[in-house]
Amino acid sequence: MRRYETPEGWTAQAYRFALDPTPAQERAFRSHAGGARKAHNTMLALVKAVLDQRTAERTYGVAESELTPTLNWSLAGLRKEWNRRKTVAAPWWGENSKEAYNTGLDALARGLDSWSMSRKGMRAGRPVGFPRFKSARARRSVRFTTGVIRVEPDRHHVRLPRVGRIKTHESTRKLRRRVEAGTARVLSATLAQDSAGRWHVAFQTIVRRGTEARCRAEDAAPVVGVDVGVKADSLLVVATPDGRELGRVPAPKPLTATQARLRALQRCAARQTGPYDHTTKTRRQPSRRWAKTQRRIGRTHARAAAVRRDVLHKATTDLAMRHQVIAVETLNVAGMRRAGGARKRGLNRALADAALAEIRRMLGYKTRWYGSTLVEADQYFPSSKMCSGCGRRKPNLTLADRGYSCDDCGLVIDRDLNAAINLARLGGTGTGSGPAASVSAGDGRGAGREAATAEVVNAAGCEASTRHNPTVGQAGTAAPKGAVA
Incomplete structure (x- = not known):
């Protein structure tokens, strides 16, 4: 199936609204979400049973042509098989919309496709594991x-x-x-x-969307660099290529602000009757007070997320509307949080609390909305290690060094401001229709790898439903219907 292509002059956008449902409607919501989970788990169990059966048959010496037939892992194939089994697996299926079951099957089809592509080496990123069964406490969602x-x-x-x-x-x-x-x-x-x-x-x-008004402020610079961080006073540092600092956005740190309340609530929940008995190592019915405490914990996390989202939306919208070219760095945030153990727990929490990758994602679509350009520096571009005065690289810079002192030209400058200036200069060379010119990373170990280029984000929007194969929407070919056992 072809991907949906956004018409010329249009862009994809989502509008999210909070609801005030009646108790009957809320029960219907939960029923639809439960139907999606039931369809997902039922078909996942069937897929797993077929794979296990084929594996066992191979150990018995059965020929490949005589193995148990594979299932079609596409959304259409899973939906067809679900329709055969839904009367027995879910006799109440008629109470919900068919879209509820399609939601669970769609999630399973995407999970199986990602696992298959990752196993073949055809999917970038970390290895993807086999899909798991969804529990009743999983996030409730229906499309x-x-x-x-x-x-x-x-x-x-x-x-x-x-x-x-x-x-x-x-x-x-x-x-x-x-x-x-x-x-x-x-x-x-x-x-x-x-x-x-x-x-x-x-x-x-x-x-x-038409061409939105931009650079509404008279003193707004056309090209800026944006450095992100986790310090309380410098979530975002905005600077121009000539070295002027336009502003700083302080980090709200909403999760850090709620740690005392979360600790108190979690200690309270630990004293109550929860769903698991550690003495007998069995599951049990939790108490109402435990459920109430869990709701209070959920509301605390939701408020922290709302505060973080509000600050990021306001900052990124202001950047996209006031400047023509915005240069940001590409950070591997997941890799930054992966290692270190308990000694790095505080830094990992600060990285998660700042949502650094979310800033680049928001700028990606807001620059398309307001007609500006986003330039993404390569992951190995030494924005913090390179001197904005002479261009020399300082390889021994650590996270504890909040200031930058150049040993060659003697420049002493704030570390985040120095990085923002380097990004702004990279953005100045990266404007136009093609990639920006290469920027030298200096001498020393890893210098060849850190000679980076900037990537100008394509402003053509693309909105699609489930994408089950990388070739779909590129060459107009359909996803393969067979599954590899």
Whole structure:
């Protein structure tokens, strides 16, 4: 199946609204999410049984042509097999929309495809394991792609298949105005529950955007570099190529601020009757007070995430609207948090609390919205180790060094400001239609590897449903229907 291609002049955008459902609607939400989990687990058990059977038959010396037939791992194949078995596996299947079961099967198809591609060496990144069964405590989510999906004209209700008309906690006027004007089209809707227990609906849309006004401030610089960090006073440091510091965004550190409350709540939960008895090593029915404490813990985490998201959205929107070219560094945040053990626990928590990769992701689509350009420096570009005065590289710079002192030219400057200036100069060479010119990384060990180029992000948006094969949407070919046993 071809990937959906966004029309020229349109861009993908999501609108997320909090809901105020009735108790009956909330039960319907949980039923739909449970149906998605049931379909996922049922078909995963079948796939696993077939693979185990084929493995056992090979040990008996059975020829490959006589092995148990493989299952079709595509979404269409899994849906066809589910329809054969749903009457026995889930006699209550008619109570929910078919989109609920399609959501679970879609997640399984993507997981199996990622595992298969990773095993063949055709998928970049870390190795992907075999899909796991979803427990009842997994995140509840359902995606609707067909049926009645719309924002009601009163701007305070939405309508979803089988669930009906749902009241929203906030006004939907932003999306409704675009729909009425014909500048937005709703593709699908995802119903999900956050850690605090509140339900949200996210409408996946395509929006027609013109050339937005940018550089509204008279003193805004056309090219800036943005360095990210975890210090309290420098989540974002913005600088120009000539060395001017335009501003700093302090890190909110919402998770750090809630650590005392979380510790108290978790100690309280440990004293209550939880779902697991450590004495008998068996599961049991948790108490209502334990469940109440877990909801309070979830609300605390949800508030920390909301504070972090609010700060990042405001900072990235301001950058995308005020500057024409924004240069950022590409950080392997997962690799930065991978090793170190207990001695690095505080740094790992600070990295997670800052959400450094989220900043680059937000700038990626907001620069397309507002007509600016995002330049991403290579992962090995020495923005912090290179002197912004003479260009020499300082290889022995550690995380504890908050200032940069050059041994050659004698420049003494703040470490984050120095990195932002280097990124801004890289962005100045990277404007245009092609990749930026190479920047020398200096001498010393790893200098050849750290000679980096900047990547100018393609401004053409692309929105699609599930992508099951890397070739889909590139050459117009369909995903293979067979699965490798």
